[in-house]
Amino acid sequence: MTNESDNIVSVAHLTSGYNGDKVLDDVSMVARENEITVILGASGCGKTTLLKHLIRLFYPWSGSIAIFGQEITDMDEPEFNELLLKIGVLFQNGALLNSITVSENIAIPLEQHTTLPATLIQRLVLIKLGLVELSHALDKLPSELSGGMRKRASLARAIALDPPLLFCDEPSAGLDPVTSESLDRLLLKLRDDLGMSMVIVSHELASIHRIADSIVFLDDGKCLFCGPVNEAKSAGIAEIDRFFRVGEFG
Amino acid sequence: MIIDVSENSLTFEGDLDLDAVGEHYKQLMDWLAKNREKNIYLDLAHLNYLDSAGVALLDELYDKAQKQGTRLHFVAAPNNIQATISAFSSRHIQKPEPKPVFPLFERVGQWAYQIWLEFVYLIYLVSDAFYFTVIQLVSRKGVRKGEFSNQCILIGMDAFPIVALISFLIGFILALQSAAQLRQFGASIYVADLVAISMTREMGPIMTAIIFAGRSGSSIAAEIATMVVTEETDALKSMGLNPIRYNLVPKIHAISMMMPLLTVLSMLLGILGSMVIGITYLDIGVKPFYNQVVNALILKDIVTGIIKSVVFAWLIVLTAAAYGFRTRGGAADVGRATTASVVTSIFLVILADSLLGLIFYFDPTSPI
Numbered sequence: 108m109t110n111e112s113d114n115i116v117s118v119a120h121l122t123s124g125y126n127g128d129k130v131l132d133d134v135s136m137v138a139r140e141n142e143i144t145v146i147l148g149a150s151g152c153g154k155t156t157l158l159k160h161l162i163r164l165f166y167p168w169s170g171s172i173a174i175f176g177q178e179i180t181d182m183d184e185p186e187f188n189e190l191l192l193k194i195g196v197l198f199q200n201g202a203l204l205n206s207i208t209v210s211e212n213i214a215i216p217l218e219q220h221t222t223l224p225a226t227l228i229q230r231l232v233l234i235k236l237g238l239v240e241l242s243h244a245l246d247k248l249p250s251e252l253s254g255g256m257r258k259r260a261s262l263a264r265a266i267a268l269d270p271p272l273l274f275c276d277e278p279s280a281g282l283d284p285v286t287s288e289s290l291d292r293l294l295l296k297l298r299d300d301l302g303m304s305m306v307i308v309s310h311e312l313a314s315i316h317r318i319a320d321s322i323v324f325l326d327d328g329k330c331l332f333c334g335p336v337n338e339a340k341s342a343g344i345a346e347i348d349r350f351f352r353v354g355e356f357g
Numbered sequence: 358m359i360i361d362v363s364e365n366s367l368t369f370e371g372d373l374d375l376d377a378v379g380e381h382y383k384q385l386m387d388w389l390a391k392n393r394e395k396n397i398y399l400d401l402a403h404l405n406y407l408d409s410a411g412v413a414l415l416d417e418l419y420d421k422a423q424k425q426g427t428r429l430h431f432v433a434a435p436n437n438i439q440a441t442i443s444a445f446s447s448r449h450i451q452k453p454e455p456k457p458v459f460p461l462f463e464r465v466g467q468w469a470y471q472i473w474l475e476f477v478y479l480i481y482l483v484s485d486a487f488y489f490t491v492i493q494l495v496s497r498k499g500v501r502k503g504e505f506s507n508q509c510i511l512i513g514m515d516a517f518p519i520v521a522l523i524s525f526l527i528g529f530i531l532a533l534q535s536a537a538q539l540r541q542f543g544a545s546i547y548v549a550d551l552v553a554i555s556m557t558r559e560m561g562p563i564m565t566a567i568i569f570a571g572r573s574g575s576s577i578a579a580e581i582a583t584m585v586v587t588e589e590t591d592a593l594k595s596m597g598l599n600p601i602r603y604n605l606v607p608k609i610h611a612i613s614m615m616m617p618l619l620t621v622l623s624m625l626l627g628i629l630g631s632m633v634i635g636i637t638y639l640d641i642g643v644k645p646f647y648n649q650v651v652n653a654l655i656l657k658d659i660v661t662g663i664i665k666s667v668v669f670a671w672l673i674v675l676t677a678a679a680y681g682f683r684t685r686g687g688a689a690d691v692g693r694a695t696t697a698s699v700v701t702s703i704f705l706v707i708l709a710d711s712l713l714g715l716i717f718y719f720d721p722t723s724p725i
Contacts (some may be wrong), residue, residue, distance in 0.1 A: 249687070
């Protein structure tokens, strides 16, 4: 049995959508501290929409979202900006600023939100790029990188401030199996060594098996399951069984 | 973080995280700079938490110590702290080689070669644009149906209100300013001649061109540049479509038709603006003013104005395309391409206007 205070993210009865069309229907989920929680489900089921609600890029129609125990739906802007310093986000397409180099991209949060001297910032940038195996791309522009490299550089930016909570939108999508596996190993290392908690949107089954402590399964905007991976498989929910079965056999 | 400092050792306690590092960085560096011991011991036994900023600080201390001939020893690090140091230390990461700096002569050569490449690219672009613009008149392939009408509306119809208003006001201001001078000599009626000739020969084409450069030129450059950076042009190529033909040619057709039309409209509205001053301020009747305008103008004035407008239209659209298709990178590069396109096309329009003015109206035999 887990304690409610372990919940780093708590969503309760979240309903939301675009232009009057409901995308999330009464979704409730939790992500626990020092765990990797994977949100999964078929394409268009609302995974990314849910993730964007967690960083308040979208506002819900109803329901509540608490991060680190603080309700964010009615939080004022300065307070929420403070909270964002404890959150890193890896976007689906990387979202690096294309007009500046990779190292400058990673230095942005360090320069804007810390008092560290420039030499130490440069060293931290090198550490983060070393972690994602991109130290050779320090002075390259994002447009000079491949899709997978851009995603890794974006992850380096997301963890620049060693945030205790990391949100990732499909980190392995579009990556080759070897790069995907090394990215997963990095995520596990961040969880184990820095105690980072993560909420990851993914439908890459191999990756889910490697990294997930818990899963949140969405189907057509509804949350069908939220809990540990092994319980999900034995929960007897047809949609989840089908997802894992089809995924395993390709 | 509590630091216990002695001559050759330093003890860390608590958390060595981002905040602690920012707070104590200078103090630690100063301490190390003053310390000339052969061996210095960093006691990490009481550290609870170390993040990557803390590891960066330890690396920085280690490197600095090594440079000043001191050996730094990390002592009694608990397993979790040791694991964090090995996971995040930058000491084993190889920095990329710095980019070579070429000598001046080679840089000039590279620069000249770059200019040559740009020139070749421009030649290709202009010839492709000409070729497909002519081909498109007889073959409808390679362009979306209805795109020409669509562009006529976007480039021409939507620009009508602003062109009309600005031209009317230009004629109005020209008449007002010249009336004050001509009135002194009893030559008020010549306001009509002055405005009619300047609007048809110069102000009409050039004002319309400047509005088009700012409005349509910028939007064409931004659209094409965005298509390039989001790989839409690559997608067109992969479908066997030529991006110049698909995207640019309808715009060239539309601007080649709409610009002369709007230029004529600009001439008329400029003259109308001056007529308002003629009637209300100079007490010239509508008919005498109209007769004066008709007598002042010759067909050449209007024809040269229209020819200029077509030349300007091509300059604007080709400049926008040249910048758009050459864009690489992202959002900021799209912005740069757009700005450069507007500035360059306005400059080229004024340059072309001077040259065309010389070609059409310079007569060395005529007495000054």
